[in-house]
Amino acid sequence: MKASFRLVTIAGIEIGIHYTWLLAFALITWTLAEGFFPDAFPGWSTATYWVTGVIAALLLFLSVLVHELAHSLVARSRGLPVQGITLFIFGGVSSLGAEARSAWEEFAIAVVGPATSLLLAAAFGVGYWATAHQDSPPTAILAYLALINAMLGLFNLLPGFPLDGGRVLRAAIWGATGSFYRATRIAAGVGQGLAFLFIGWGVFQVLTGNVLGGLWIAFIGWFLNSAAEASRQETVVQETLRGVRVSEVMERNPEVISPGFAVDVLVRDFFLQRGKRALPVHEDGQLVGIVSITDVKGVAPDKWASTRVAQVMTTTPLWSVSPDSDVAEALRLLAERGLNQLLVVAGGAAVGVVSRENILRYVQLMSDLGVSRRPGALGRRG
Ligand SMILES: [Zn+2]
Structure with missing residues (x-):
């Protein structure tokens, strides 16, 4: 409390x-x-x-x-x-x-x-x-x-x-x-x-x-x-x-940015025009960091053009789950760390993004469809 x-x-x-x-x-x-x-x-x-x-x-x-x-x-x-x-x-x-x-x-x-x-x-x-x-x-x-x-x-x-x-x-x-x-x-x-x-x-x-x-x-x-x-x-x-995997609720193929982009491009093309709040940073198809609005806050606007994404992105800790993780596990991480979204990582690359909204949307949809429990889903409690 x-x-x-x-x-x-x-x-x-x-x-x-x-x-x-x-x-x-x-x-x-x-x-x-x-x-x-x-x-x-x-x-x-x-x-x-x-x-x-x-x-x-x-x-x-x-x-x-x-x-x-x-x-x-x-x-x-x-x-x-x-x-x-x-x-x-x-x-x-x-x-x-x-x-x-x-x-x-x-x-x-x-x-x-x-x-x-x-x-x-x-x-x-x-x-x-x-x-x-x-x-x-x-x-x-x-x-x-x-x-x-x-x-x-x-x-x-x-x-x-x-x-x-x-x-x-x-x-x-x-x-x-x-x-x-x-x-x-x-x-x-x-x-x-x-x-x-x-x-x-x-x-x-x-x-x-x-x-x-x-x-x-x-x-x-x-x-x-x-x-x-x-x-x-x-x-x-x-x-x-129960028994639902992250891969079932995540947003697939998230847009990624490369570390060499300038911050003003990130702000204009991604944050402003596409409404993103955070983006995985990929180099040669591998996840190297995540960059969010919070990361850019510390940079003065007149420095945006000369600052690279690599200089402001977060590299550790990178909270992530695998596509096969239980959604419950993702929910726990989101709550414990106070995060808005989690990266879904497989083979070193970001393959999806999962947020509380994604999970709630799934729960809402199942409830609208009148499905309280997926057939065949097995958990610790029966
Ligand atoms: Zn008591």
Whole structure:
């Protein structure tokens, strides 16, 4: 998640905080200090309520962190790369570098989070029960933590993707049908249904006077809906692209330029008249570089006539794929490197260009034709 700063590293896992977390922290502290604690434990001073509120809110986020660590540690123990944990306005998120490889793995990684929250709730509940005769801030904090962890555990068990319960549902359907994609589509569909219920409930709360609580619920619904929709679309794209080769979507026989051309010819004849943004540079039929608008930016216009393409072109790194590569691989490179297009290279020459637009056009065409999956295409997931 962008716009977050690194806090600590626990067991080799980077813990970050997204700036929206600060808003959640302030809101929760305020609700606790002005509402929850004065209602449940009357008669304390305002300062006591606020100090208790701050400590309880911090411990709530520590609980969320423990929940996420449980996901991450189980994923890592199964050999999946863990990129880190980010705390943000709606809780926490563990970023895994890869999807689970089996339904059981998915189930184990998903279920351990809510299980951890429910265990924490039980532990805090015992603590509260043992100290319930005292009307003190520690008792109040234990009561709150028992309650909030139980709610966290139960909320995350709701069966809509991307909630943990939705992942459990996906694992179950995946296990039963053997299709990861179908399982994701169904779990994300249930997730969107749940999200709309949340939005409706939130709006109802706002209309009946609970403005802040209602908005909060509606926002959670909105967030769940966008996350579910994003994974559903991603699944459609992945499924459509499964087994598809770069050679099927690339633009063939790209126009090339030779290194001896002057930059003013490049700008006038290629960038301006033919609308190119980048061109492979070929010498004796072999790829020697790529030249783009960015490369020319650094040259003053009065030097264009005297500057050769060879002087401005990029020679390393030349990101490329082979015509036989999976489109998924090209898509990954484009995203990871923030590139607009990739060269398709065979036998040392550029034989094509593939861009995100080419790939999306293919997905759009397949969807317009009503083809979600090519017959005979085989992938890792069946
Ligand atoms: Zn979780």
